[in-house]
Amino acid sequence: MVLIGTLGYHNxxxxxxxxxxxxxxxxMDWPDEVEIDELNWGAVAIVQxxxxxxxxxxxxxxxxxxxxxxxxxTLTYYHWQGGIPSLESIQDRISxxxxxxxxxxxxxxxxxxxxxxxxxxxxxxxxxHPEQAGERLTDAxxxxxxxxxxxxxxxxxxxxxxxxxxxxxxxxxxxxxx
Numbered sequence: 361m362v363l364i365g366t367l368g369y370h371n372x373x374x375x376x377x378x379x380x381x382x383x384x385x386x387x388m389d390w391p392d393e394v395e396i397d398e399l400n401w402g403a404v405a406i407v408q409x410x411x412x413x414x415x416x417x418x419x420x421x422x423x424x425x426x427x428x429x430x431x432x433x434t435l436t437y438y439h440w441q442g443g444i445p446s447l448e449s450i451q452d453r454i455s456x457x458x459x460x461x462x463x464x465x466x467x468x469x470x471x472x473x474x475x476x477x478x479x480x481x482x483x484x485x486x487x488x489h490p491e492q493a494g495e496r497l498t499d500a501x502x503x504x505x506x507x508x509x510x511x512x513x514x515x516x517x518x519x520x521x522x523x524x525x526x527x528x529x530x531x532x533x534x535x536x537x538x
Contacts, residue, residue, distance in 0.1 A: 362516050363417045365399035367424040369462055374488030374501045377425035381508065388509070394516055403457035403470040410476035419480035421515040423508070424464040425488040425501070432489055433500040437511055439523070440481040442472050482515045482523060484508065 364385060366378030378398070385396050399406055399422065410416070430436065444450065450473050453466040464485070471477050486508060489498045496502070515523060 362419045373494040403467040430487040434487040
């Protein structure tokens with residue numbers, strides 16, 4: 361079973377990439393073993409949902425627009441390599457998550473701590489414009505939608521050995537290690 365999860369806030373322009381593409385991806389033709397879901401409802405609840413499953417996912421693909429100081433519109437995809445920061449940092453992330461902060465980094469770290477991620481976990485991430493209110497993507501991200509959807513589809517359906525990361529984030533993931 362493959363999960364494609366979208367992550368992001370509603371009504372925050374480019375930061376809403378996941379929620380904006382969620383209904384589009386639901387309408388795409390997917391094999392029966394692909395499930396599409398929003399992952400905007402809190403990292404702790406998502407962990408509990410994963411833990412309650414009778415069959416774990418074989419692969420998870422997460423789509424997000426996360427600022428990483430790349431050029432606006434940069435599409436990055438990479439394998440989640442895992443990693444746990446300090447316990448204090450994990451507790452801070454859990455505190456943020458239960459207060460409603462939607463964060464790719466928090467979701468990945470909290471999920472890692474509770475061991476929910478399968479080996480085949482892949483992130484598809486796009487660099488957003490600076491945060492601003494709005495229901496629509498900026499023109500730069502709007503133009504990238506076909507490429508983003510193609511990357512998500514490839515991440516979900518390709519043989520794992522054929523999925524080569526498009527960009528390595530300096531050998532670290534989100535600077536988890538101090």
